[in-house]
Amino acid sequence: METLLNSQLFLLTLTLGVYLAAVVLRQRFPCALLHPVLVSMAVLIGFLKLTGVDYECYREKTQVIDFLLGLSVVALGYVLHDQIRNIRGNVISIVVSIFVGSVVGILSVVWIARWLGAAPAIVASLEPKSVTTPIALAVSESSGGIPALTSIAVIVVGVFGGIVGPWVLRRIGVESRIAQGLAMGAAAHALGTARAMELGAVEGAISGLAIGLMGVTTAVLIPILERLL
Amino acid sequence: MTGIFLLLFCYLMGCVLSTLMHHFIPGSVLGMLLLFGALSLRWIRPAQVEGVSRFLLRHMMLFFVPVGVGLITSYSLLSHYMVAIIVASLASTVLVIAVVGWVEQRLERRMKHKTSLSKPHDGDPA
Numbered sequence: 001m002e003t004l005l006n007s008q009l010f011l012l013t014l015t016l017g018v019y020l021a022a023v024v025l026r027q028r029f030p031c032a033l034l035h036p037v038l039v040s041m042a043v044l045i046g047f048l049k050l051t052g053v054d055y056e057c058y059r060e061k062t063q064v065i066d067f068l069l070g071l072s073v074v075a076l077g078y079v080l081h082d083q084i085r086n087i088r089g090n091v092i093s094i095v096v097s098i099f100v101g102s103v104v105g106i107l108s109v110v111w112i113a114r115w116l117g118a119a120p121a122i123v124a125s126l127e128p129k130s131v132t133t134p135i136a137l138a139v140s141e142s143s144g145g146i147p148a149l150t151s152i153a154v155i156v157v158g159v160f161g162g163i164v165g166p167w168v169l170r171r172i173g174v175e176s177r178i179a180q181g182l183a184m185g186a187a188a189h190a191l192g193t194a195r196a197m198e199l200g201a202v203e204g205a206i207s208g209l210a211i212g213l214m215g216v217t218t219a220v221l222i223p224i225l226e227r228l229l
Numbered sequence: 230m231t232g233i234f235l236l237l238f239c240y241l242m243g244c245v246l247s248t249l250m251h252h253f254i255p256g257s258v259l260g261m262l263l264l265f266g267a268l269s270l271r272w273i274r275p276a277q278v279e280g281v282s283r284f285l286l287r288h289m290m291l292f293f294v295p296v297g298v299g300l301i302t303s304y305s306l307l308s309h310y311m312v313a314i315i316v317a318s319l320a321s322t323v324l325v326i327a328v329v330g331w332v333e334q335r336l337e338r339r340m341k342h343k344t345s346l347s348k349p350h351d352g353d354p355a
Contacts, residue, residue, distance in 0.1 A: 019291045037290050041297040048301055055301050062295040068285065069292035073257035074240045075282035077264030081275065093336035101329035109321035116313035122306070129318050130325050133293050138255030148299030149307055153318050155293075161322045168323055174330035176337050183330035187322050190289075210329075212261075219258045 005051055008061040015062055018043050035155055073134040080212035083205060090178055097179075098210065101186045102217040105130045106225055125149040127222050129157045132189040135215040139222055154189070161188025162195040177202045185210025232281035235273055239264040 004010055022036035022043070048058060059066075087094055106127055113123045125145035128136035133154045140150035165184045174180060177200060184192035184199075185207030193211060197204035243260025247253070267273040300307065307314070 015294055016291070019294055023290075037293050037297060040294045041300065044294065044298045045301045048298065055299060058298065059295060065292055065295050069289075069296070070257040070260075071236055071240055072285040072289050072292055073255075074236050074243065074260035074264055075278070075285045077239070077261040078268065078275065078278050078282035079286065080261070080265050081268040084269075089340075090337065093333055093340060096336060097329050097333040100332050101325050104328045105321055105325040108324045109317045112320055113313050113317035116310075116316060118310045118313040118317070119306070122310045122314060126314065126317055130322065134289065135255070135258055137293070137296055138257050142252050142255055146299075146303050146306070147296045148301075148303055149314070151293050151297040152300065152307075153314065156315075157318050157322050160319055161326060164323065165326050168326045169330045172327050172331055174334050176330075176334040178337065179330045179333035182333050183326045186329045187325035216258065216262065219254055223253050 005053055006057055006061070011053075011058055011061045012064065014047070015040075015044065015065065018047075033159070035159060037151070037155055041152075069134050069137065073138065076132070076134075076212055076215065079208060083209040083212070087178075087206070087209060094178075094182060094206075094209075094213070097182055098186055098213045098217055101183075102130075102214060102221055103225075105187070106218065106222060110225075110229065120144070121146055122149065126153055127226075128218055129153045130161075130187050130189065131215045131218045132211050135219055139219050143222055143226060155191075158188045158191030162191045165192055165195060166199065178206050181206030182210045186214045189214070232278045235267075235278050236260075236264065236281060236285075239267065 019036060019040045022034075022039040025039060026034050026036050044058075047053075048055060109126045109129060110123055113126055118126075121144060124143045125140050125147075126149075127143065127145070128139040128150060131139070131154070133151055136150050136154050137147045139145075140147050161184070165188060166180070169180050169183060174183065180199060181196045181203035184196040184203065186192075188195070189211050193204060193207040196207035240257060240260040242263055243258070244256030246259045246263075247256035264273070264278070268275060268278075
């Protein structure tokens with residue numbers, strides 16, 4: 001029984017099954033906190049605790065999934081190419097806004113977290129929090145963060161950004177549809193984009209583009225800013 | 230199958246480059262830039278990678294699960310710094326939304342202003 005529980009076949013099937021069930025649950029009860037990734041994580045952590053299966057073992061047996069995560073980052077290059085035609089006349093303003101947003105995002109989270117006394121590994125885990133998870137994980141890992149914490153932070157930030165984003169933008173008087181979509185995608189990645197889609201098609205498309213641009217900019221800036229800080 | 234090969238090849242080249250620059254930028258991010266470059270230069274046709282890319286991106290959430298389960302090993306560290314983590318993440322998120330939206334709108338208006346100076350009364354409905 002124990003060897004079966006520890007087998008690659010079982011752990012992969014279980015992970016996929018739990019994930020699919022979490023997706024169905026979310027469709028039945030649409031609530032931001034029932035995010036399929038959060039639910040799957042909670043169920044699987046419970047499973048490992050109950051059965052005593054070692055996390056190292058679980059991680060090793062599900063490595064295929066990690067590999068696909070890296071490959072899906074590469075696939076974002078296709079989306080970036082697909083979206084780039086949406087911005088024709090606004091290339092400069094978009095590049096500048098994303099650059100500024102990326103710097104502000106990294107510096108603010110680092111300073112606030114340090115000020116509140118967070119350990120270096122925690123700070124490193126939070127640096128890429130505005131970026132789409134696969135890129136955030138890669139960055140977090142290479143800068144000494146804890147990938148598991150990064151994945152949670154990214155989801156929480158996405159859920160939160162999707163909810164408060166339109167309100168913040170209204171409060172500071174941002175009416176431009178491009179600016180709205182850009183801000184949502186830059187701060188809250190795919191979850192911000194989902195919300196931006198509800199605002200309109202232009203907002204949604206620009207927001208999708210912002211995810212890719214923010215990801216690349218942040219991935220490049222974090223190692224540079226880390227040397228300066 | 231061609232699509233899978235092309236993505237794998239970009240990923241591989243990205244990892245090679247990443248190793249050459251001592252992992253300054255992750256290999257997957259470099260692979261993404263290489264794929265984007267190859268598509269822009271028309272070395273690769275979008276149709277060749279569209280199917281596999283859309284498949285991977287549609288199921289991307291699943292790929293985060295095993296990493297997230299790793300929380301089991303850093304649970305005590307996390308609960309110890311809970312307040313710092315939540316406050317820093319949320320405050321920074323609001324800042325990013327405000328800064329990006331504001332800067333983009335400012336720049337757009339400035340550029341529109343410039344073009345409307347050269348051809349006046351263009352009817353700017355902003």
